Amino acid sequence: MPASDTKERILDSAEELFAEHGYDATSLRAVTAAAEVNLAAVNYHFGSKQGLYRAVFERRVDPLNRERLRMMDVAESEAGPEGVIPLRRILEAFFGPPLRMSARGDDGWSRFLQIVGRMNSTSGEHVHALRQVFHQIEERFFPAIAAALPHLRPADLIWRMHFLIGSMCTLFADPKRITIVSDGLCDSEDPEESVAQLVAFAEGALQGPIAEAEVDVAAEEEVR
Amino acid sequence: MPASDTKERILDSAEELFAEHGYDATSLRAVTAAAEVNLAAVNYHFGSKQGLYRAVFERRVDPLNRERLRMMDVAESEAGPEGVIPLRRILEAFFGPPLRMSARGDDGWSRFLQIVGRMNSTSGEHVHALRQVFHQIEERFFPAIAAALPHLRPADLIWRMHFLIGSMCTLFADPKRITIVSDGLCDSEDPEESVAQLVAFAEGALQGPIAEAEVDVAAEEEVR
């Protein structure tokens, strides 16, 4: 606010339009019109359309990561003497921050996560950027989950985390959809319901049966 | 092939480019250049870019749905006297056909599913089209899964199916990613491994603990 908030206004409009229409379908003219600033301001402040996209992304990703790591710090300090954090606490620290940030007032967070959800379903260069940015999260959470689930082979854990990230990103990409398809029975606007459902889902998925290719199905049925 | 395969060539190229770059980033010029046909042929055969997109989609969706329903017919005919199909059979019928089609030779299927995966992370009109097209699948599979899991409340089932579709679509959208991030430990090119992993994941997720908002966490820890 000292001289001008042009930069922030551009970021806000870009966040909204990138979230709603995607990167390619959003023109800089649409962004600057929505922000009520001059077209040339984008290139002055961000260099290019890609630069703007990156800036939109970087504004939110650090606070999100920090909150996740903070919750892990708390969980770790309360862990037993062996240092193993209970699975549910880890999952709360992973899923809780984004879902709560998304549902609490500020629409910007929800739009940012929508962009993340879109990126997750994109192959190519965007995915590489995503991985880099969430690398510290992976480094902290994967070993903790592995420690909480010692019976899982490394490959099983990677498959399951990949699937769980997909579940989460689907919720990010279009939070309203589940409310619509369920006729209001499921309420994604309530962050605690979303978190509880996703954590329970993840707990079951991670602790469930272990995949065995070419398994003798008949024999397995008997065991159950 | 009687007179010309122009239409098919356009569909093939469009499928590839829509899958790789998305709808908005794919120009009709790129499509017709790749297909080695004239630009105007697209409008002649498909009316518009949207018409082409729809045609790409409709070419594959029916065979996929038929195979899923066929596997359900088989499972149903082998079900016990109460008519309840075992959960694993239902999940095999749901996840097996797309993953096997995707991995068996024909790259077209894999590209088609990549488009489906992209659409799943898009809000707006595309999602509405998706639901319509997979409506008969939903109508057949959801009640069967509900019957196999009588302890689940309707809302729980919807949440979980929503999450599972997200897991599946992440695999569709970028099948190679898990192979890359796992350094080859997970092989998504092997359809039986993918199916086994996704089915095991889904089984655990569907049969896992039931979410309760505002639960007494301390008391729950004791039970475990």
Place this chain on the structure above:
DNA sequence: GTCTATAGACTGATAGAC
């Protein structure tokens, strides 16, 4: 059915005045 040519509009980016 296939082609050329083009209409009419939109795109990201930039030069240069203020």
Place this chain on the structure above:
DNA sequence: GTCTATCAGTCTATAGAC
């Protein structure tokens, strides 16, 4: 920092010859 004006290229779609 903000503005106007514009470049050079792209886009979808179509009219009309063959």
